[in-house]
Structure formats: C-alpha cells, structure tokens
Amino acid sequence: MKPLTRALDEAARQLTLTSDTARLDAELLMAEALNIDRDKLLLNPPDKDPPKRFWTMVERRAKGEPVAYITGRRAFWDIDIHVGPGVLVPRPDSEVLIASAIAHFEGKADGPGRILDLGTGPGTLLLAALDLWPKATGIGVDSSRRALSYASANARRLGFDDRAKFKLGDWADGIAEGFDLILCNPPYVAEDEELGPGVAEHEPDEALFAGPDGLDCIRRLAPEIPRLLNPGGLAAVEIGAGQAAAARPLLERDGLKSSIAKDFGGRDRAVLLTRA
Template identity: 65%
Template sequence: MNPVDRALHEAVRRLPDCTDTPRLDAELLLAHAFGIERDALLLRPPTGPIPASFAALLQRRCEGEPVAYIVGRRAFWNIELEVGPGALIPRPDSETLISAAIEHFAGGDGPERILDLGTGPGTLLLAALDQWPRATGLGVDSSEAALAYARRNAERLGLAPRAQFRRGDWAKRVTERFDLLLCNPPYVAQGAELGPGVAEHEPPEALFGGADGLDDYRLLAPEIGRLLAPGGLAAIEIGYDQGDSAAALFAAAGLKPTLARDLGGRPRALLIRA
C-alpha cells in the first residue's frame, strides 16, 4: 500500500462519526494538504511523505467543521466558489434552479438581466452569468460577510464587470424588472435536525426560516410578480417537504407556481413564469 492509500485508509477509519462521506472528505483534505486537485491525488498519487498539515485538517473535520470551510472552496455547477465562515455553503440541490432556467430559456437568447435574492457567496448569480455570457445581474444579501465572498468570487471568475452586489432586505428597494430571478431562502424549520456541523458552523440566518421554515417565503411571495419582466422566470428553492405549503403562499399572491424536482425526484424549487 502506497503512502497516499495508507493515509486515506487511516483517515476513513477516523471520520465515520462526523460525516456521511468519509472517503470523499479524506480525499479532499489530503489533496488540499498536498496543494493539488482531488483528481490528481487519485490518478497520479504523490510519492513523497504525507504533509504534516493533513493531521490538523483531519482533526478539524472530526470536530465538525465543514470540508468546504477547511479547504476554502466549493464547486457549484460549472464554477468554483470561495466559501468560509459567514457564507452558506453551496449545495448540489440548488443546481435544480439553474437547470430549470436553462430549460425555460432553451432556444432563445437567454436572460439579459438576472436577480439573485439571498446571493450568499454569489452562488446562483455567478453560475447563471457564467452560463449566459451576455447577461448582467444583481445579487442582494443582508450579510456583508457573504457579500465580501461574492465580490471576490466575481473578480476571480472574471465576472465582476457583469455582477453588482448590494446589501439589502430581500426585494426592498429593488425596482427593476428581471428576466430571471433566482432565490434560495432559509427554509429549515427551527429545531429541525441537520447534518453534522451544519448548525454549528454555517450562518443561522441563511438556514432557519422560523417555526415552519416559511417565514421568508411570506415576505417574498408578494414581491415576485412586480420583479419579473414579460417572459421571465422566477426559480425559488424549497425544502423537500414544502411543495404544497410554499406554493400556497405564492398562489395566494396571485401567482401560478409549478414544481421542479431535483435529481433524486424530490420537490426542490417553485417556478413562476411571467
């Protein structure tokens, strides 16, 4: 067994109590310790000694710190984002919104103006701007810490000339109409069970949406109609068990939401077409 395989084997033995993906976590952390990508670690394993920093990285993961915070980045759609304390870690579930937008604009020129409410580290806006090179967009968030990540990500990805970020309270003081509106509100009910390290490390204001997880949807529902340009689409993420309850709030505001499912077949987004 080569040194890399031995180190991974020992790491996997330590990690099961703090993660559901011990092998993946170990590979990502060891690659980070070597200063290489995970693919290189697996396809062309380094032959030198295991970096001394690996033990400390592993200990941080054992204490519940998310891998994305430890390595400082997370892949989403076709881009990689800098993340860290104060910014919600992008989830693959949120890619459902980008997929729905691509389907909506298929065969056309795509959206010209994009709004991302609750942008966090720029996740949805920057993925959409990367997808549609002629588009420009606005990302709004209440957290200056999250917006700092978003601005750095835009600069690093070469998208800063097309991306504006603003501190705000959802759609307040947003008066423009947009072709595409993306939003991943906090939708976890207070007291709900979360994965290891999530509640302890990620910003609670980006996770929890009140007693039933729907507080922010109640604020958003009356605003969506005025923000959409003719032919536009709003894609709003929901929890897997909120298809009916969240949709009812938008229907009460005179909108006609339809449901989009994630790759696992679970309800994941409400789609509202202008």
C-alpha cells in the same frame, strides 16, 4: 499500498463518525493539502507521504467543521465559489435552480438578460448563471456584509465584476426594475429541525432558519416576485424537502403559474414561477 492510500483509508475511518461522506471528505482534504485536483489524486496519486497539514484538516473535519471552510472553496455547477466562516456553504441540491433555468431558456439565443439573486450569500447562483450566459448582467442582494464581501471577491476572481453588482438589503426592498431570471435560495429550515453534523454549529443561523415551519422568508418573498419578474422570465425559489405543498400556494399568486422541480435525489427542491 501507497502512503497516500493508507492515509486516505485512515482519514475516512476517523471521519465516519461525523460525516456521511467520509471518503469524499478525506479525498477533498488530501487534494487540498497536496495542492492538486481530486481527479489527479484519484487517477495518478503521488508516491509520497501526506503533508502534515492534511491531518490537521482531518482533525478539524472530525470536529464537524465543513470541508468548504477548511479548503476555502466549494465547487458549484461549473465554477468554484470561495467561502469561509459566516457564509452559507453552497449545496449540490441548489444546482436544480440552475438546471431549471437552463431548461427554461433553452432555444432562446441570448438567454436571460437581467438576473436577480435574492439572498445571494457568496454569489453562488448569480455567478453560476453569469458563467452560463455571457451577455447577462445581474444583481445579488444579501443582508450580510460578510457574505457580500465573499460575493464581490468571487466575482472579481471569476472576471464578472463588471457584470455583477451586489447590494446590502432586505430581500427586494428598493429594487424596482424587472428581471428575466430570479434565483433565490432562502432560509427554509424550521426552528426545531435537526441538521447534519456541524451545520448548525458552524454555518450562520440567519442563512438556515426561517421560523416555526421554515416558511417565514418565503412568505416575505412571495409578494415581491410578481412585480420583479419580466414576461417570459423564470423565478426559481429553493425549498426544503417536504415543503412543496405549503410553499407552492404561497408563491403562486398575482398571475404567476407554478411547477415543482426535483433535485438530483428525486426530492421536491424548487418552486418554479412563470407568468400564466
């Protein structure tokens, strides 16, 4: 057995107590430690001992720190988003918003022209959308200066800094124009809800929690979306599992028609809004 294989087995064993994805975590950390892609690690692993910093990273993960904070990045759709402490880590569940947008604009030559990402964090949804639609431009809004610093840096690194603008703000306050695509992953965790290991301890509360039922931010957003959504456009708002029945009537208002999109695990994950 190669040294790296033994090290991965041992790391996965150590991480089992604090992670539901122990083997994947170990592979991502090893790839980072070796400065290679995970695919290369799995298909053609180097025949060498693991770097010492691999075990340092495993120790950090064993204490609950998110893998993305340790490696400094997270893959999302077709791009890598750089993240760090104080910034929400992108989740695969949020990719349903991008998938829904692709389905909505299928067959439309240019796709959405103007995109708004409310609660943009490190720019995750906006930058993924700009990567898909090269003619689009957009605005990302967030109340966190730290998150916006990551968003701006991600836009520059991806070559989108001339197409993406970021604004410090309280949701849609001060925004008057219309948009073809509105994306939003608001905080939706109820105050007493339990989260996975390390999430509440490391990720920012303001990006996670939204009142007793987790719907405070959605109530705040609901009146804004009708005035911002252009005819023929789509607004996709992420929700927590089990929130569809409560969130849908809050968002379906002022002439908007709603539907529910499921994530890749089959759970209700987003309310999709169009003009009836």
